[in-house]
Amino acid sequence: MTLIKSISGIRGTIGGSVGENLTPIDAVKFAAAYGVWIKQQRNKENYRVVVGRDARISGEMIQNLVMQTLVGMGITVVDLGLSTTPTVEMAVPMEHADGGIILTASHNPKQWNALKLLNSKGEFLDAENGKIILDIVEKENIDFADVDSLGKIVKNQAFIDLHIDEIMDMKLVNKKAIENANFKIVVDGVNSTGGIAVPLLLDRLGVHTVKLYCDPTGHFPHNPEPLKEHLGDLSKAVKKEHADMGIVVDPDVDRLAFMDEMGEMFGEEYTLVACADYVLGKTPGNTVSNLSSTRALRDVTMKHGGEYFAAAVGEVNVVTMMKEVNAVIGGEGNGGIIFPELHYGRDALVGIALFLSLLAERKMRVSELKATYPQYFMSKQKIELQPSMNVDAILNGVAGKYSNEDVSTVDGVKIDFDDSWVHLRKSNTEPIIRIYTEAKSQDSATLLADRFVDELNSIAITA
Incomplete structure (x- = not known):
């Protein structure tokens, strides 16, 4: 069972212990922190947040917790009910809302759910604002509205059609x-x-x-x-x-x-x-x-x-x-x-x-x-490292070895060869390096991935 907090929101498996899984308490804490952030960003009298969800089994429970938390903070909630991520994104500016929350774990299995957070443009938060919300969660410095200032829930299920x-x-x-x-x-x-x-x-x-x-x-x-x-x-x-x-x-x-x-x-x-x-x-x-x-x-x-x-x-x-x-x-x-x-x-x-x-x-x-399109084939692999290993040092070692090639270090290390490429990225949650390759045949892509598995393992030994 897992709970993952990141700049884009919170996701985890339903049930289990607070702080280790996506429990009702975790959902409330994160929704409240988002409410604080909304008020800090917008700084006005009335606030409005759009909330929608996919159809996963836990969705109604999590949505009710999130919406009522926002109501308790004096925020009006536009309840889209069953919706899609892009529909919620479009509804935020249509409603002239201050933000939006999508309750979905995307392609993850049914035991997962998540709160994905949007700004007033209906776009996902950047790293800076995501970090602010994580800090609010940790500090738990949250003020709720008094009884005369509570928000309300307004249902609007027309947005898929819109x-x-x-x-x-x-x-x-x-x-x-x-x-x-x-x-x-x-x-x-x-x-x-x-x-x-x-x-x-x-x-x-x-x-x-x-x-x-x-x-x-x-x-x-x-x-x-x-x-x-x-x-x-x-x-x-x-x-x-x-x-x-x-x-x-x-x-x-x-x-x-x-x-x-x-x-x-x-x-x-x-x-x-x-x-x-x-x-x-x-x-x-x-x-x-x-x-x-x-x-x-x-x-x-x-x-x-x-x-x-x-x-x-x-x-x-x-x-x-x-x-x-x-x-x-x-x-x-x-x-x-x-x-x-x-x-x-x-x-x-x-x-x-x-x-x-x-x-x-x-x-x-x-x-x-x-x-009619250029035909390329991909291979996706990973290597597991010991927690004590310095992943950044390993990736830097690869970048140095291939410095004569077209190398990008914007996100991990990507090496572009004439007719293929390899992209090496470290996981943010575990000691793993993911290996993506592409070439003009499946065999070539697989062989390239296998080659870099061996090279990474070799560099990891000495890193």
Whole structure:
């Protein structure tokens, strides 16, 4: 059982001991600290915070604790109920709110939940503000409102529809082409809020939808991370239904993956590549992804005359760089699409609309579209170190050894070779170095990862 406090929020497993797991007391303490931070940031008379959740089993309990804590601090809560992460992000500025809290553990299994914290723009907190909230939690210096100054809860469950309205109004969403394509699509909503939002969007786009696990009970029918090994049922359904494709999202609908007409994965890494290809073809500009994402995005960006930039891993880092370089689209290789024209947050719904616009305009099957992109393959490994080992010294040793190559130390160590790359990152919670590689064949990527496992172990002995 685990409780992890970080600058982006608090996450952990439900039940167990206070301070060691995500218990009701931990949820209240963290919500109260966020309330203090809201008041410090905004410094006004009336405060408003948007709160929504995915469908996981513990969600209603945690949401009630969070909302009533904020009420006790004199803050008005806009209760979205079952929602998606991008919907909550969009609701914050729509409501002219001071912030927002999303109750979701994203792709983690059902025993996990989390409080993810947003600023007044509906964007995740940066490191500085996240640190302030952690300090407030530790100091426990919290004042609650008197009986005449309590907040209230206002329910508003229209925001998924409003979110979809905003997507439908976007110029780049080719509604007519999508409707004329007469797509038949199987949707795996992993029994969470994607089972609500994705079919609603597809219906508005004129798509014939076959629902798979779209009942938002929170009882995930498989591991909720949208990876190939978890999606056998979706593959069978796509083939059985003779569908044009399959769509799967994670429980809070910020990650997106596609399956082709043969029941094969399009590739999570290529979700962003395809959406960027479409957007750049209409509005040329720059792109951003994180250092562990596929090189194919760089290739596609250059083809369209734009410039590609790599950010440190983490959505807030990608968003920060996107703003700096005025990127027209960006995201992460785990299927997270960030389209600034809508909002600065990973959003599976806008990703679906952009991808279907591309597919409909090019009149291609999904497998044919995939074949048009540079083909790269990844390997992901890790090595466990003794707690006494100096991880930074080990990574510095690798960077020094390869100083003649194209090396980045923005986030761990990334080494770009001519036809491959390796990215080494230390875990923030345990003595582990994660090893990500990419090359033009799976064998090459695996061999490169194996090579760096050996090199790291060798350097660790002498570090």
